Amino acid sequence: MSYALETKKRKFTRVLESLSKPLTPGDGGAKPAKDPLMAARERLADATHAPSIKRIRAGDGIVDNLTTKTTVSRILRTTSSSASLRPNFVPWDRDRFLERLETFRPVTRWISQPARINEVEWAKRGWSCTDYMRVACVGGCGASIVVKLPDEVDDFEDLDSEKVQERKDVRQKVVEEYRKLLTDGHKDTCLWRTKSCDATIHRLPLTNPDTAINGLRERYLKISKMRDQLPSIETIELPEQVSIEEIISLLPPDFPETSKGDYTQQTNSSEKEINYRSFVFAFFGWDVVKDGSSGLLECRACFRRLGLWLYKPKEEGKEPVYDKLPVHTEHMDYCPWINGTAQSATGTAADRPEGLLSGWQILAQGIRTKHRRRVKATALPPREATPVDSDTLSLESTATDEATQRAKDKEWWSKLRRVREALHVKGPKKSISGEK
Structure with a gap:
């Protein structure tokens, strides 16, 4: 009997033995049916006690999936919310400066103020106009200031000169106080207290x-x-x-x-x-x-x-x-x-x-x-070339090229000769008697 046929017979015998062999709890097949009373007791014990190690291992896949989904959803929510919130402290950003300055545009919100506390000065230091004559650090520390100056002196023409000067002095002092609040009005932890936009932030890009x-x-x-x-x-x-x-x-x-x-x-x-x-x-x-x-x-x-x-x-x-x-x-x-x-x-x-x-x-x-x-x-037009015979032009160019190449070769050989002479060192001649 050949070796191949004998091997096939052994495999067929093992298959028959596996089919006729009774199932054991260690096999991967179906488990034998349990006693109904024992099954009820086990279910009651599972409901009142902590799950067994087998049950935890069986549910690891579901738990891991739920944990992963929750983590991913939380990350996505955090990313979307952080993307929608732009940084507030960007004193170098001209577009953000213009956005703050534009909030002062409506006349229902803002009335022109003296140059030292006008809307440009507030916008340079991180303030935006949020309500009538009210500025706030939007997106930053959240501080808010109401800007209110005494009435102009021109509205009181019937007053004497002393009272007019007194009102001017009072108004100037109030302006200086608001000037300090441009920086000090922010909270202690706000970065706008330490740095504001520089003087070039309002410059138009016209240099080029x-x-x-x-x-x-x-x-x-x-x-x-x-x-x-x-x-x-x-x-x-x-x-x-x-x-x-x-x-x-x-x-x-x-x-x-x-x-x-x-x-x-x-x-x-x-x-x-x-x-x-x-x-x-x-x-x-x-x-x-x-x-x-x-x-x-x-x-x-x-x-x-x-x-x-x-x-x-x-x-x-x-x-x-x-x-x-x-x-x-x-x-x-x-x-x-x-x-x-x-x-x-x-x-x-x-x-x-x-x-x-x-x-x-x-x-x-x-x-x-x-x-x-x-x-x-366009002032200097290109020079017109003088018409020359093509054969003559080609001969002249060829002769010029050969002469130039010959001069270059001569210069190269002279340089090489000088280098050889500099590197060549003559030693003392040996006497014939010494050789002997």
Whole structure:
């Protein structure tokens, strides 16, 4: 009998033995049925006593799954809540500073205060306007301050000079107290007590001419879409030291164009007039409001808003509410578009304000700089090459290349010769008698 056949017979015998062998408690098959009385006693014992080790091990998988799910859900909830809560102490973040400054915009909440405690000073030190003349450290220590100054002296013209001066002194002292509260008003553990935003936080990004012109283009294109709501040229007032016609003549040729081609410049006279008005508002920092309100322009640096309908005649033929619109002075006094000290961020008390450039002046300077570079790049046309016979040119170039290569080889060999001479050391000659 072969070895393979004998092996198969042994395997078949083991299978038959396993089928005919009675099941034991240690086997993996079904357990023998228990006595009903014993089963009832075991169930009662399981209900009144702690579970056995076997029962705990059997339920480990379920317990582990429940624990894992609970932990994961808790982590997800913590992550989502922490993602929604942004850090409050970010004195270097200009966007967060502007968010705080924007809370002072509604006139129903805030009335303009002296320069030492105006809304910019509060926003630089982490305060936001939460209610009428109330500031709070939102997201930080939670401190809150109500700002209330004595009435202006101009409201009491019937008082004598001594009382007027006394009221001025009192008002100045109150201003200084609020000036201290800009920092001391925070709680002791608040980080805003130790550091505030620096003077450059309000500066407009106009240093790079390309960035400044791109921002001007974006504002111009958005304002052009509401050109029908803009006041007339006669209503718009400009500073004396600027010529919009000159600035427009210095713009890049592709200035009114966009990458998507959603705007095309027209050539008729009326369209040129509308483009002029749109450019004036964009040049002095005005932009359309973020919420898309019709007939409104705003400044994204001081959040001053312009209601354009106030400067246009009404349908009944009545005169407008205001006959003049000075686009440069409608900004807030602290706005860097018109305030050279705010834009320079380095002005001191000794500096004269007229010596510091405001935002629109830096923008005009950038347009002129870009124009000079463009003119300089196109001023010198490329030299025209003199026509030469191709065969002659190839022979001359070949001869020149060979002469140059020959000179290089000669120089290389001379250097190599000098190196060899420097490294070669002549030793003393041995005498013939010594060799013998």
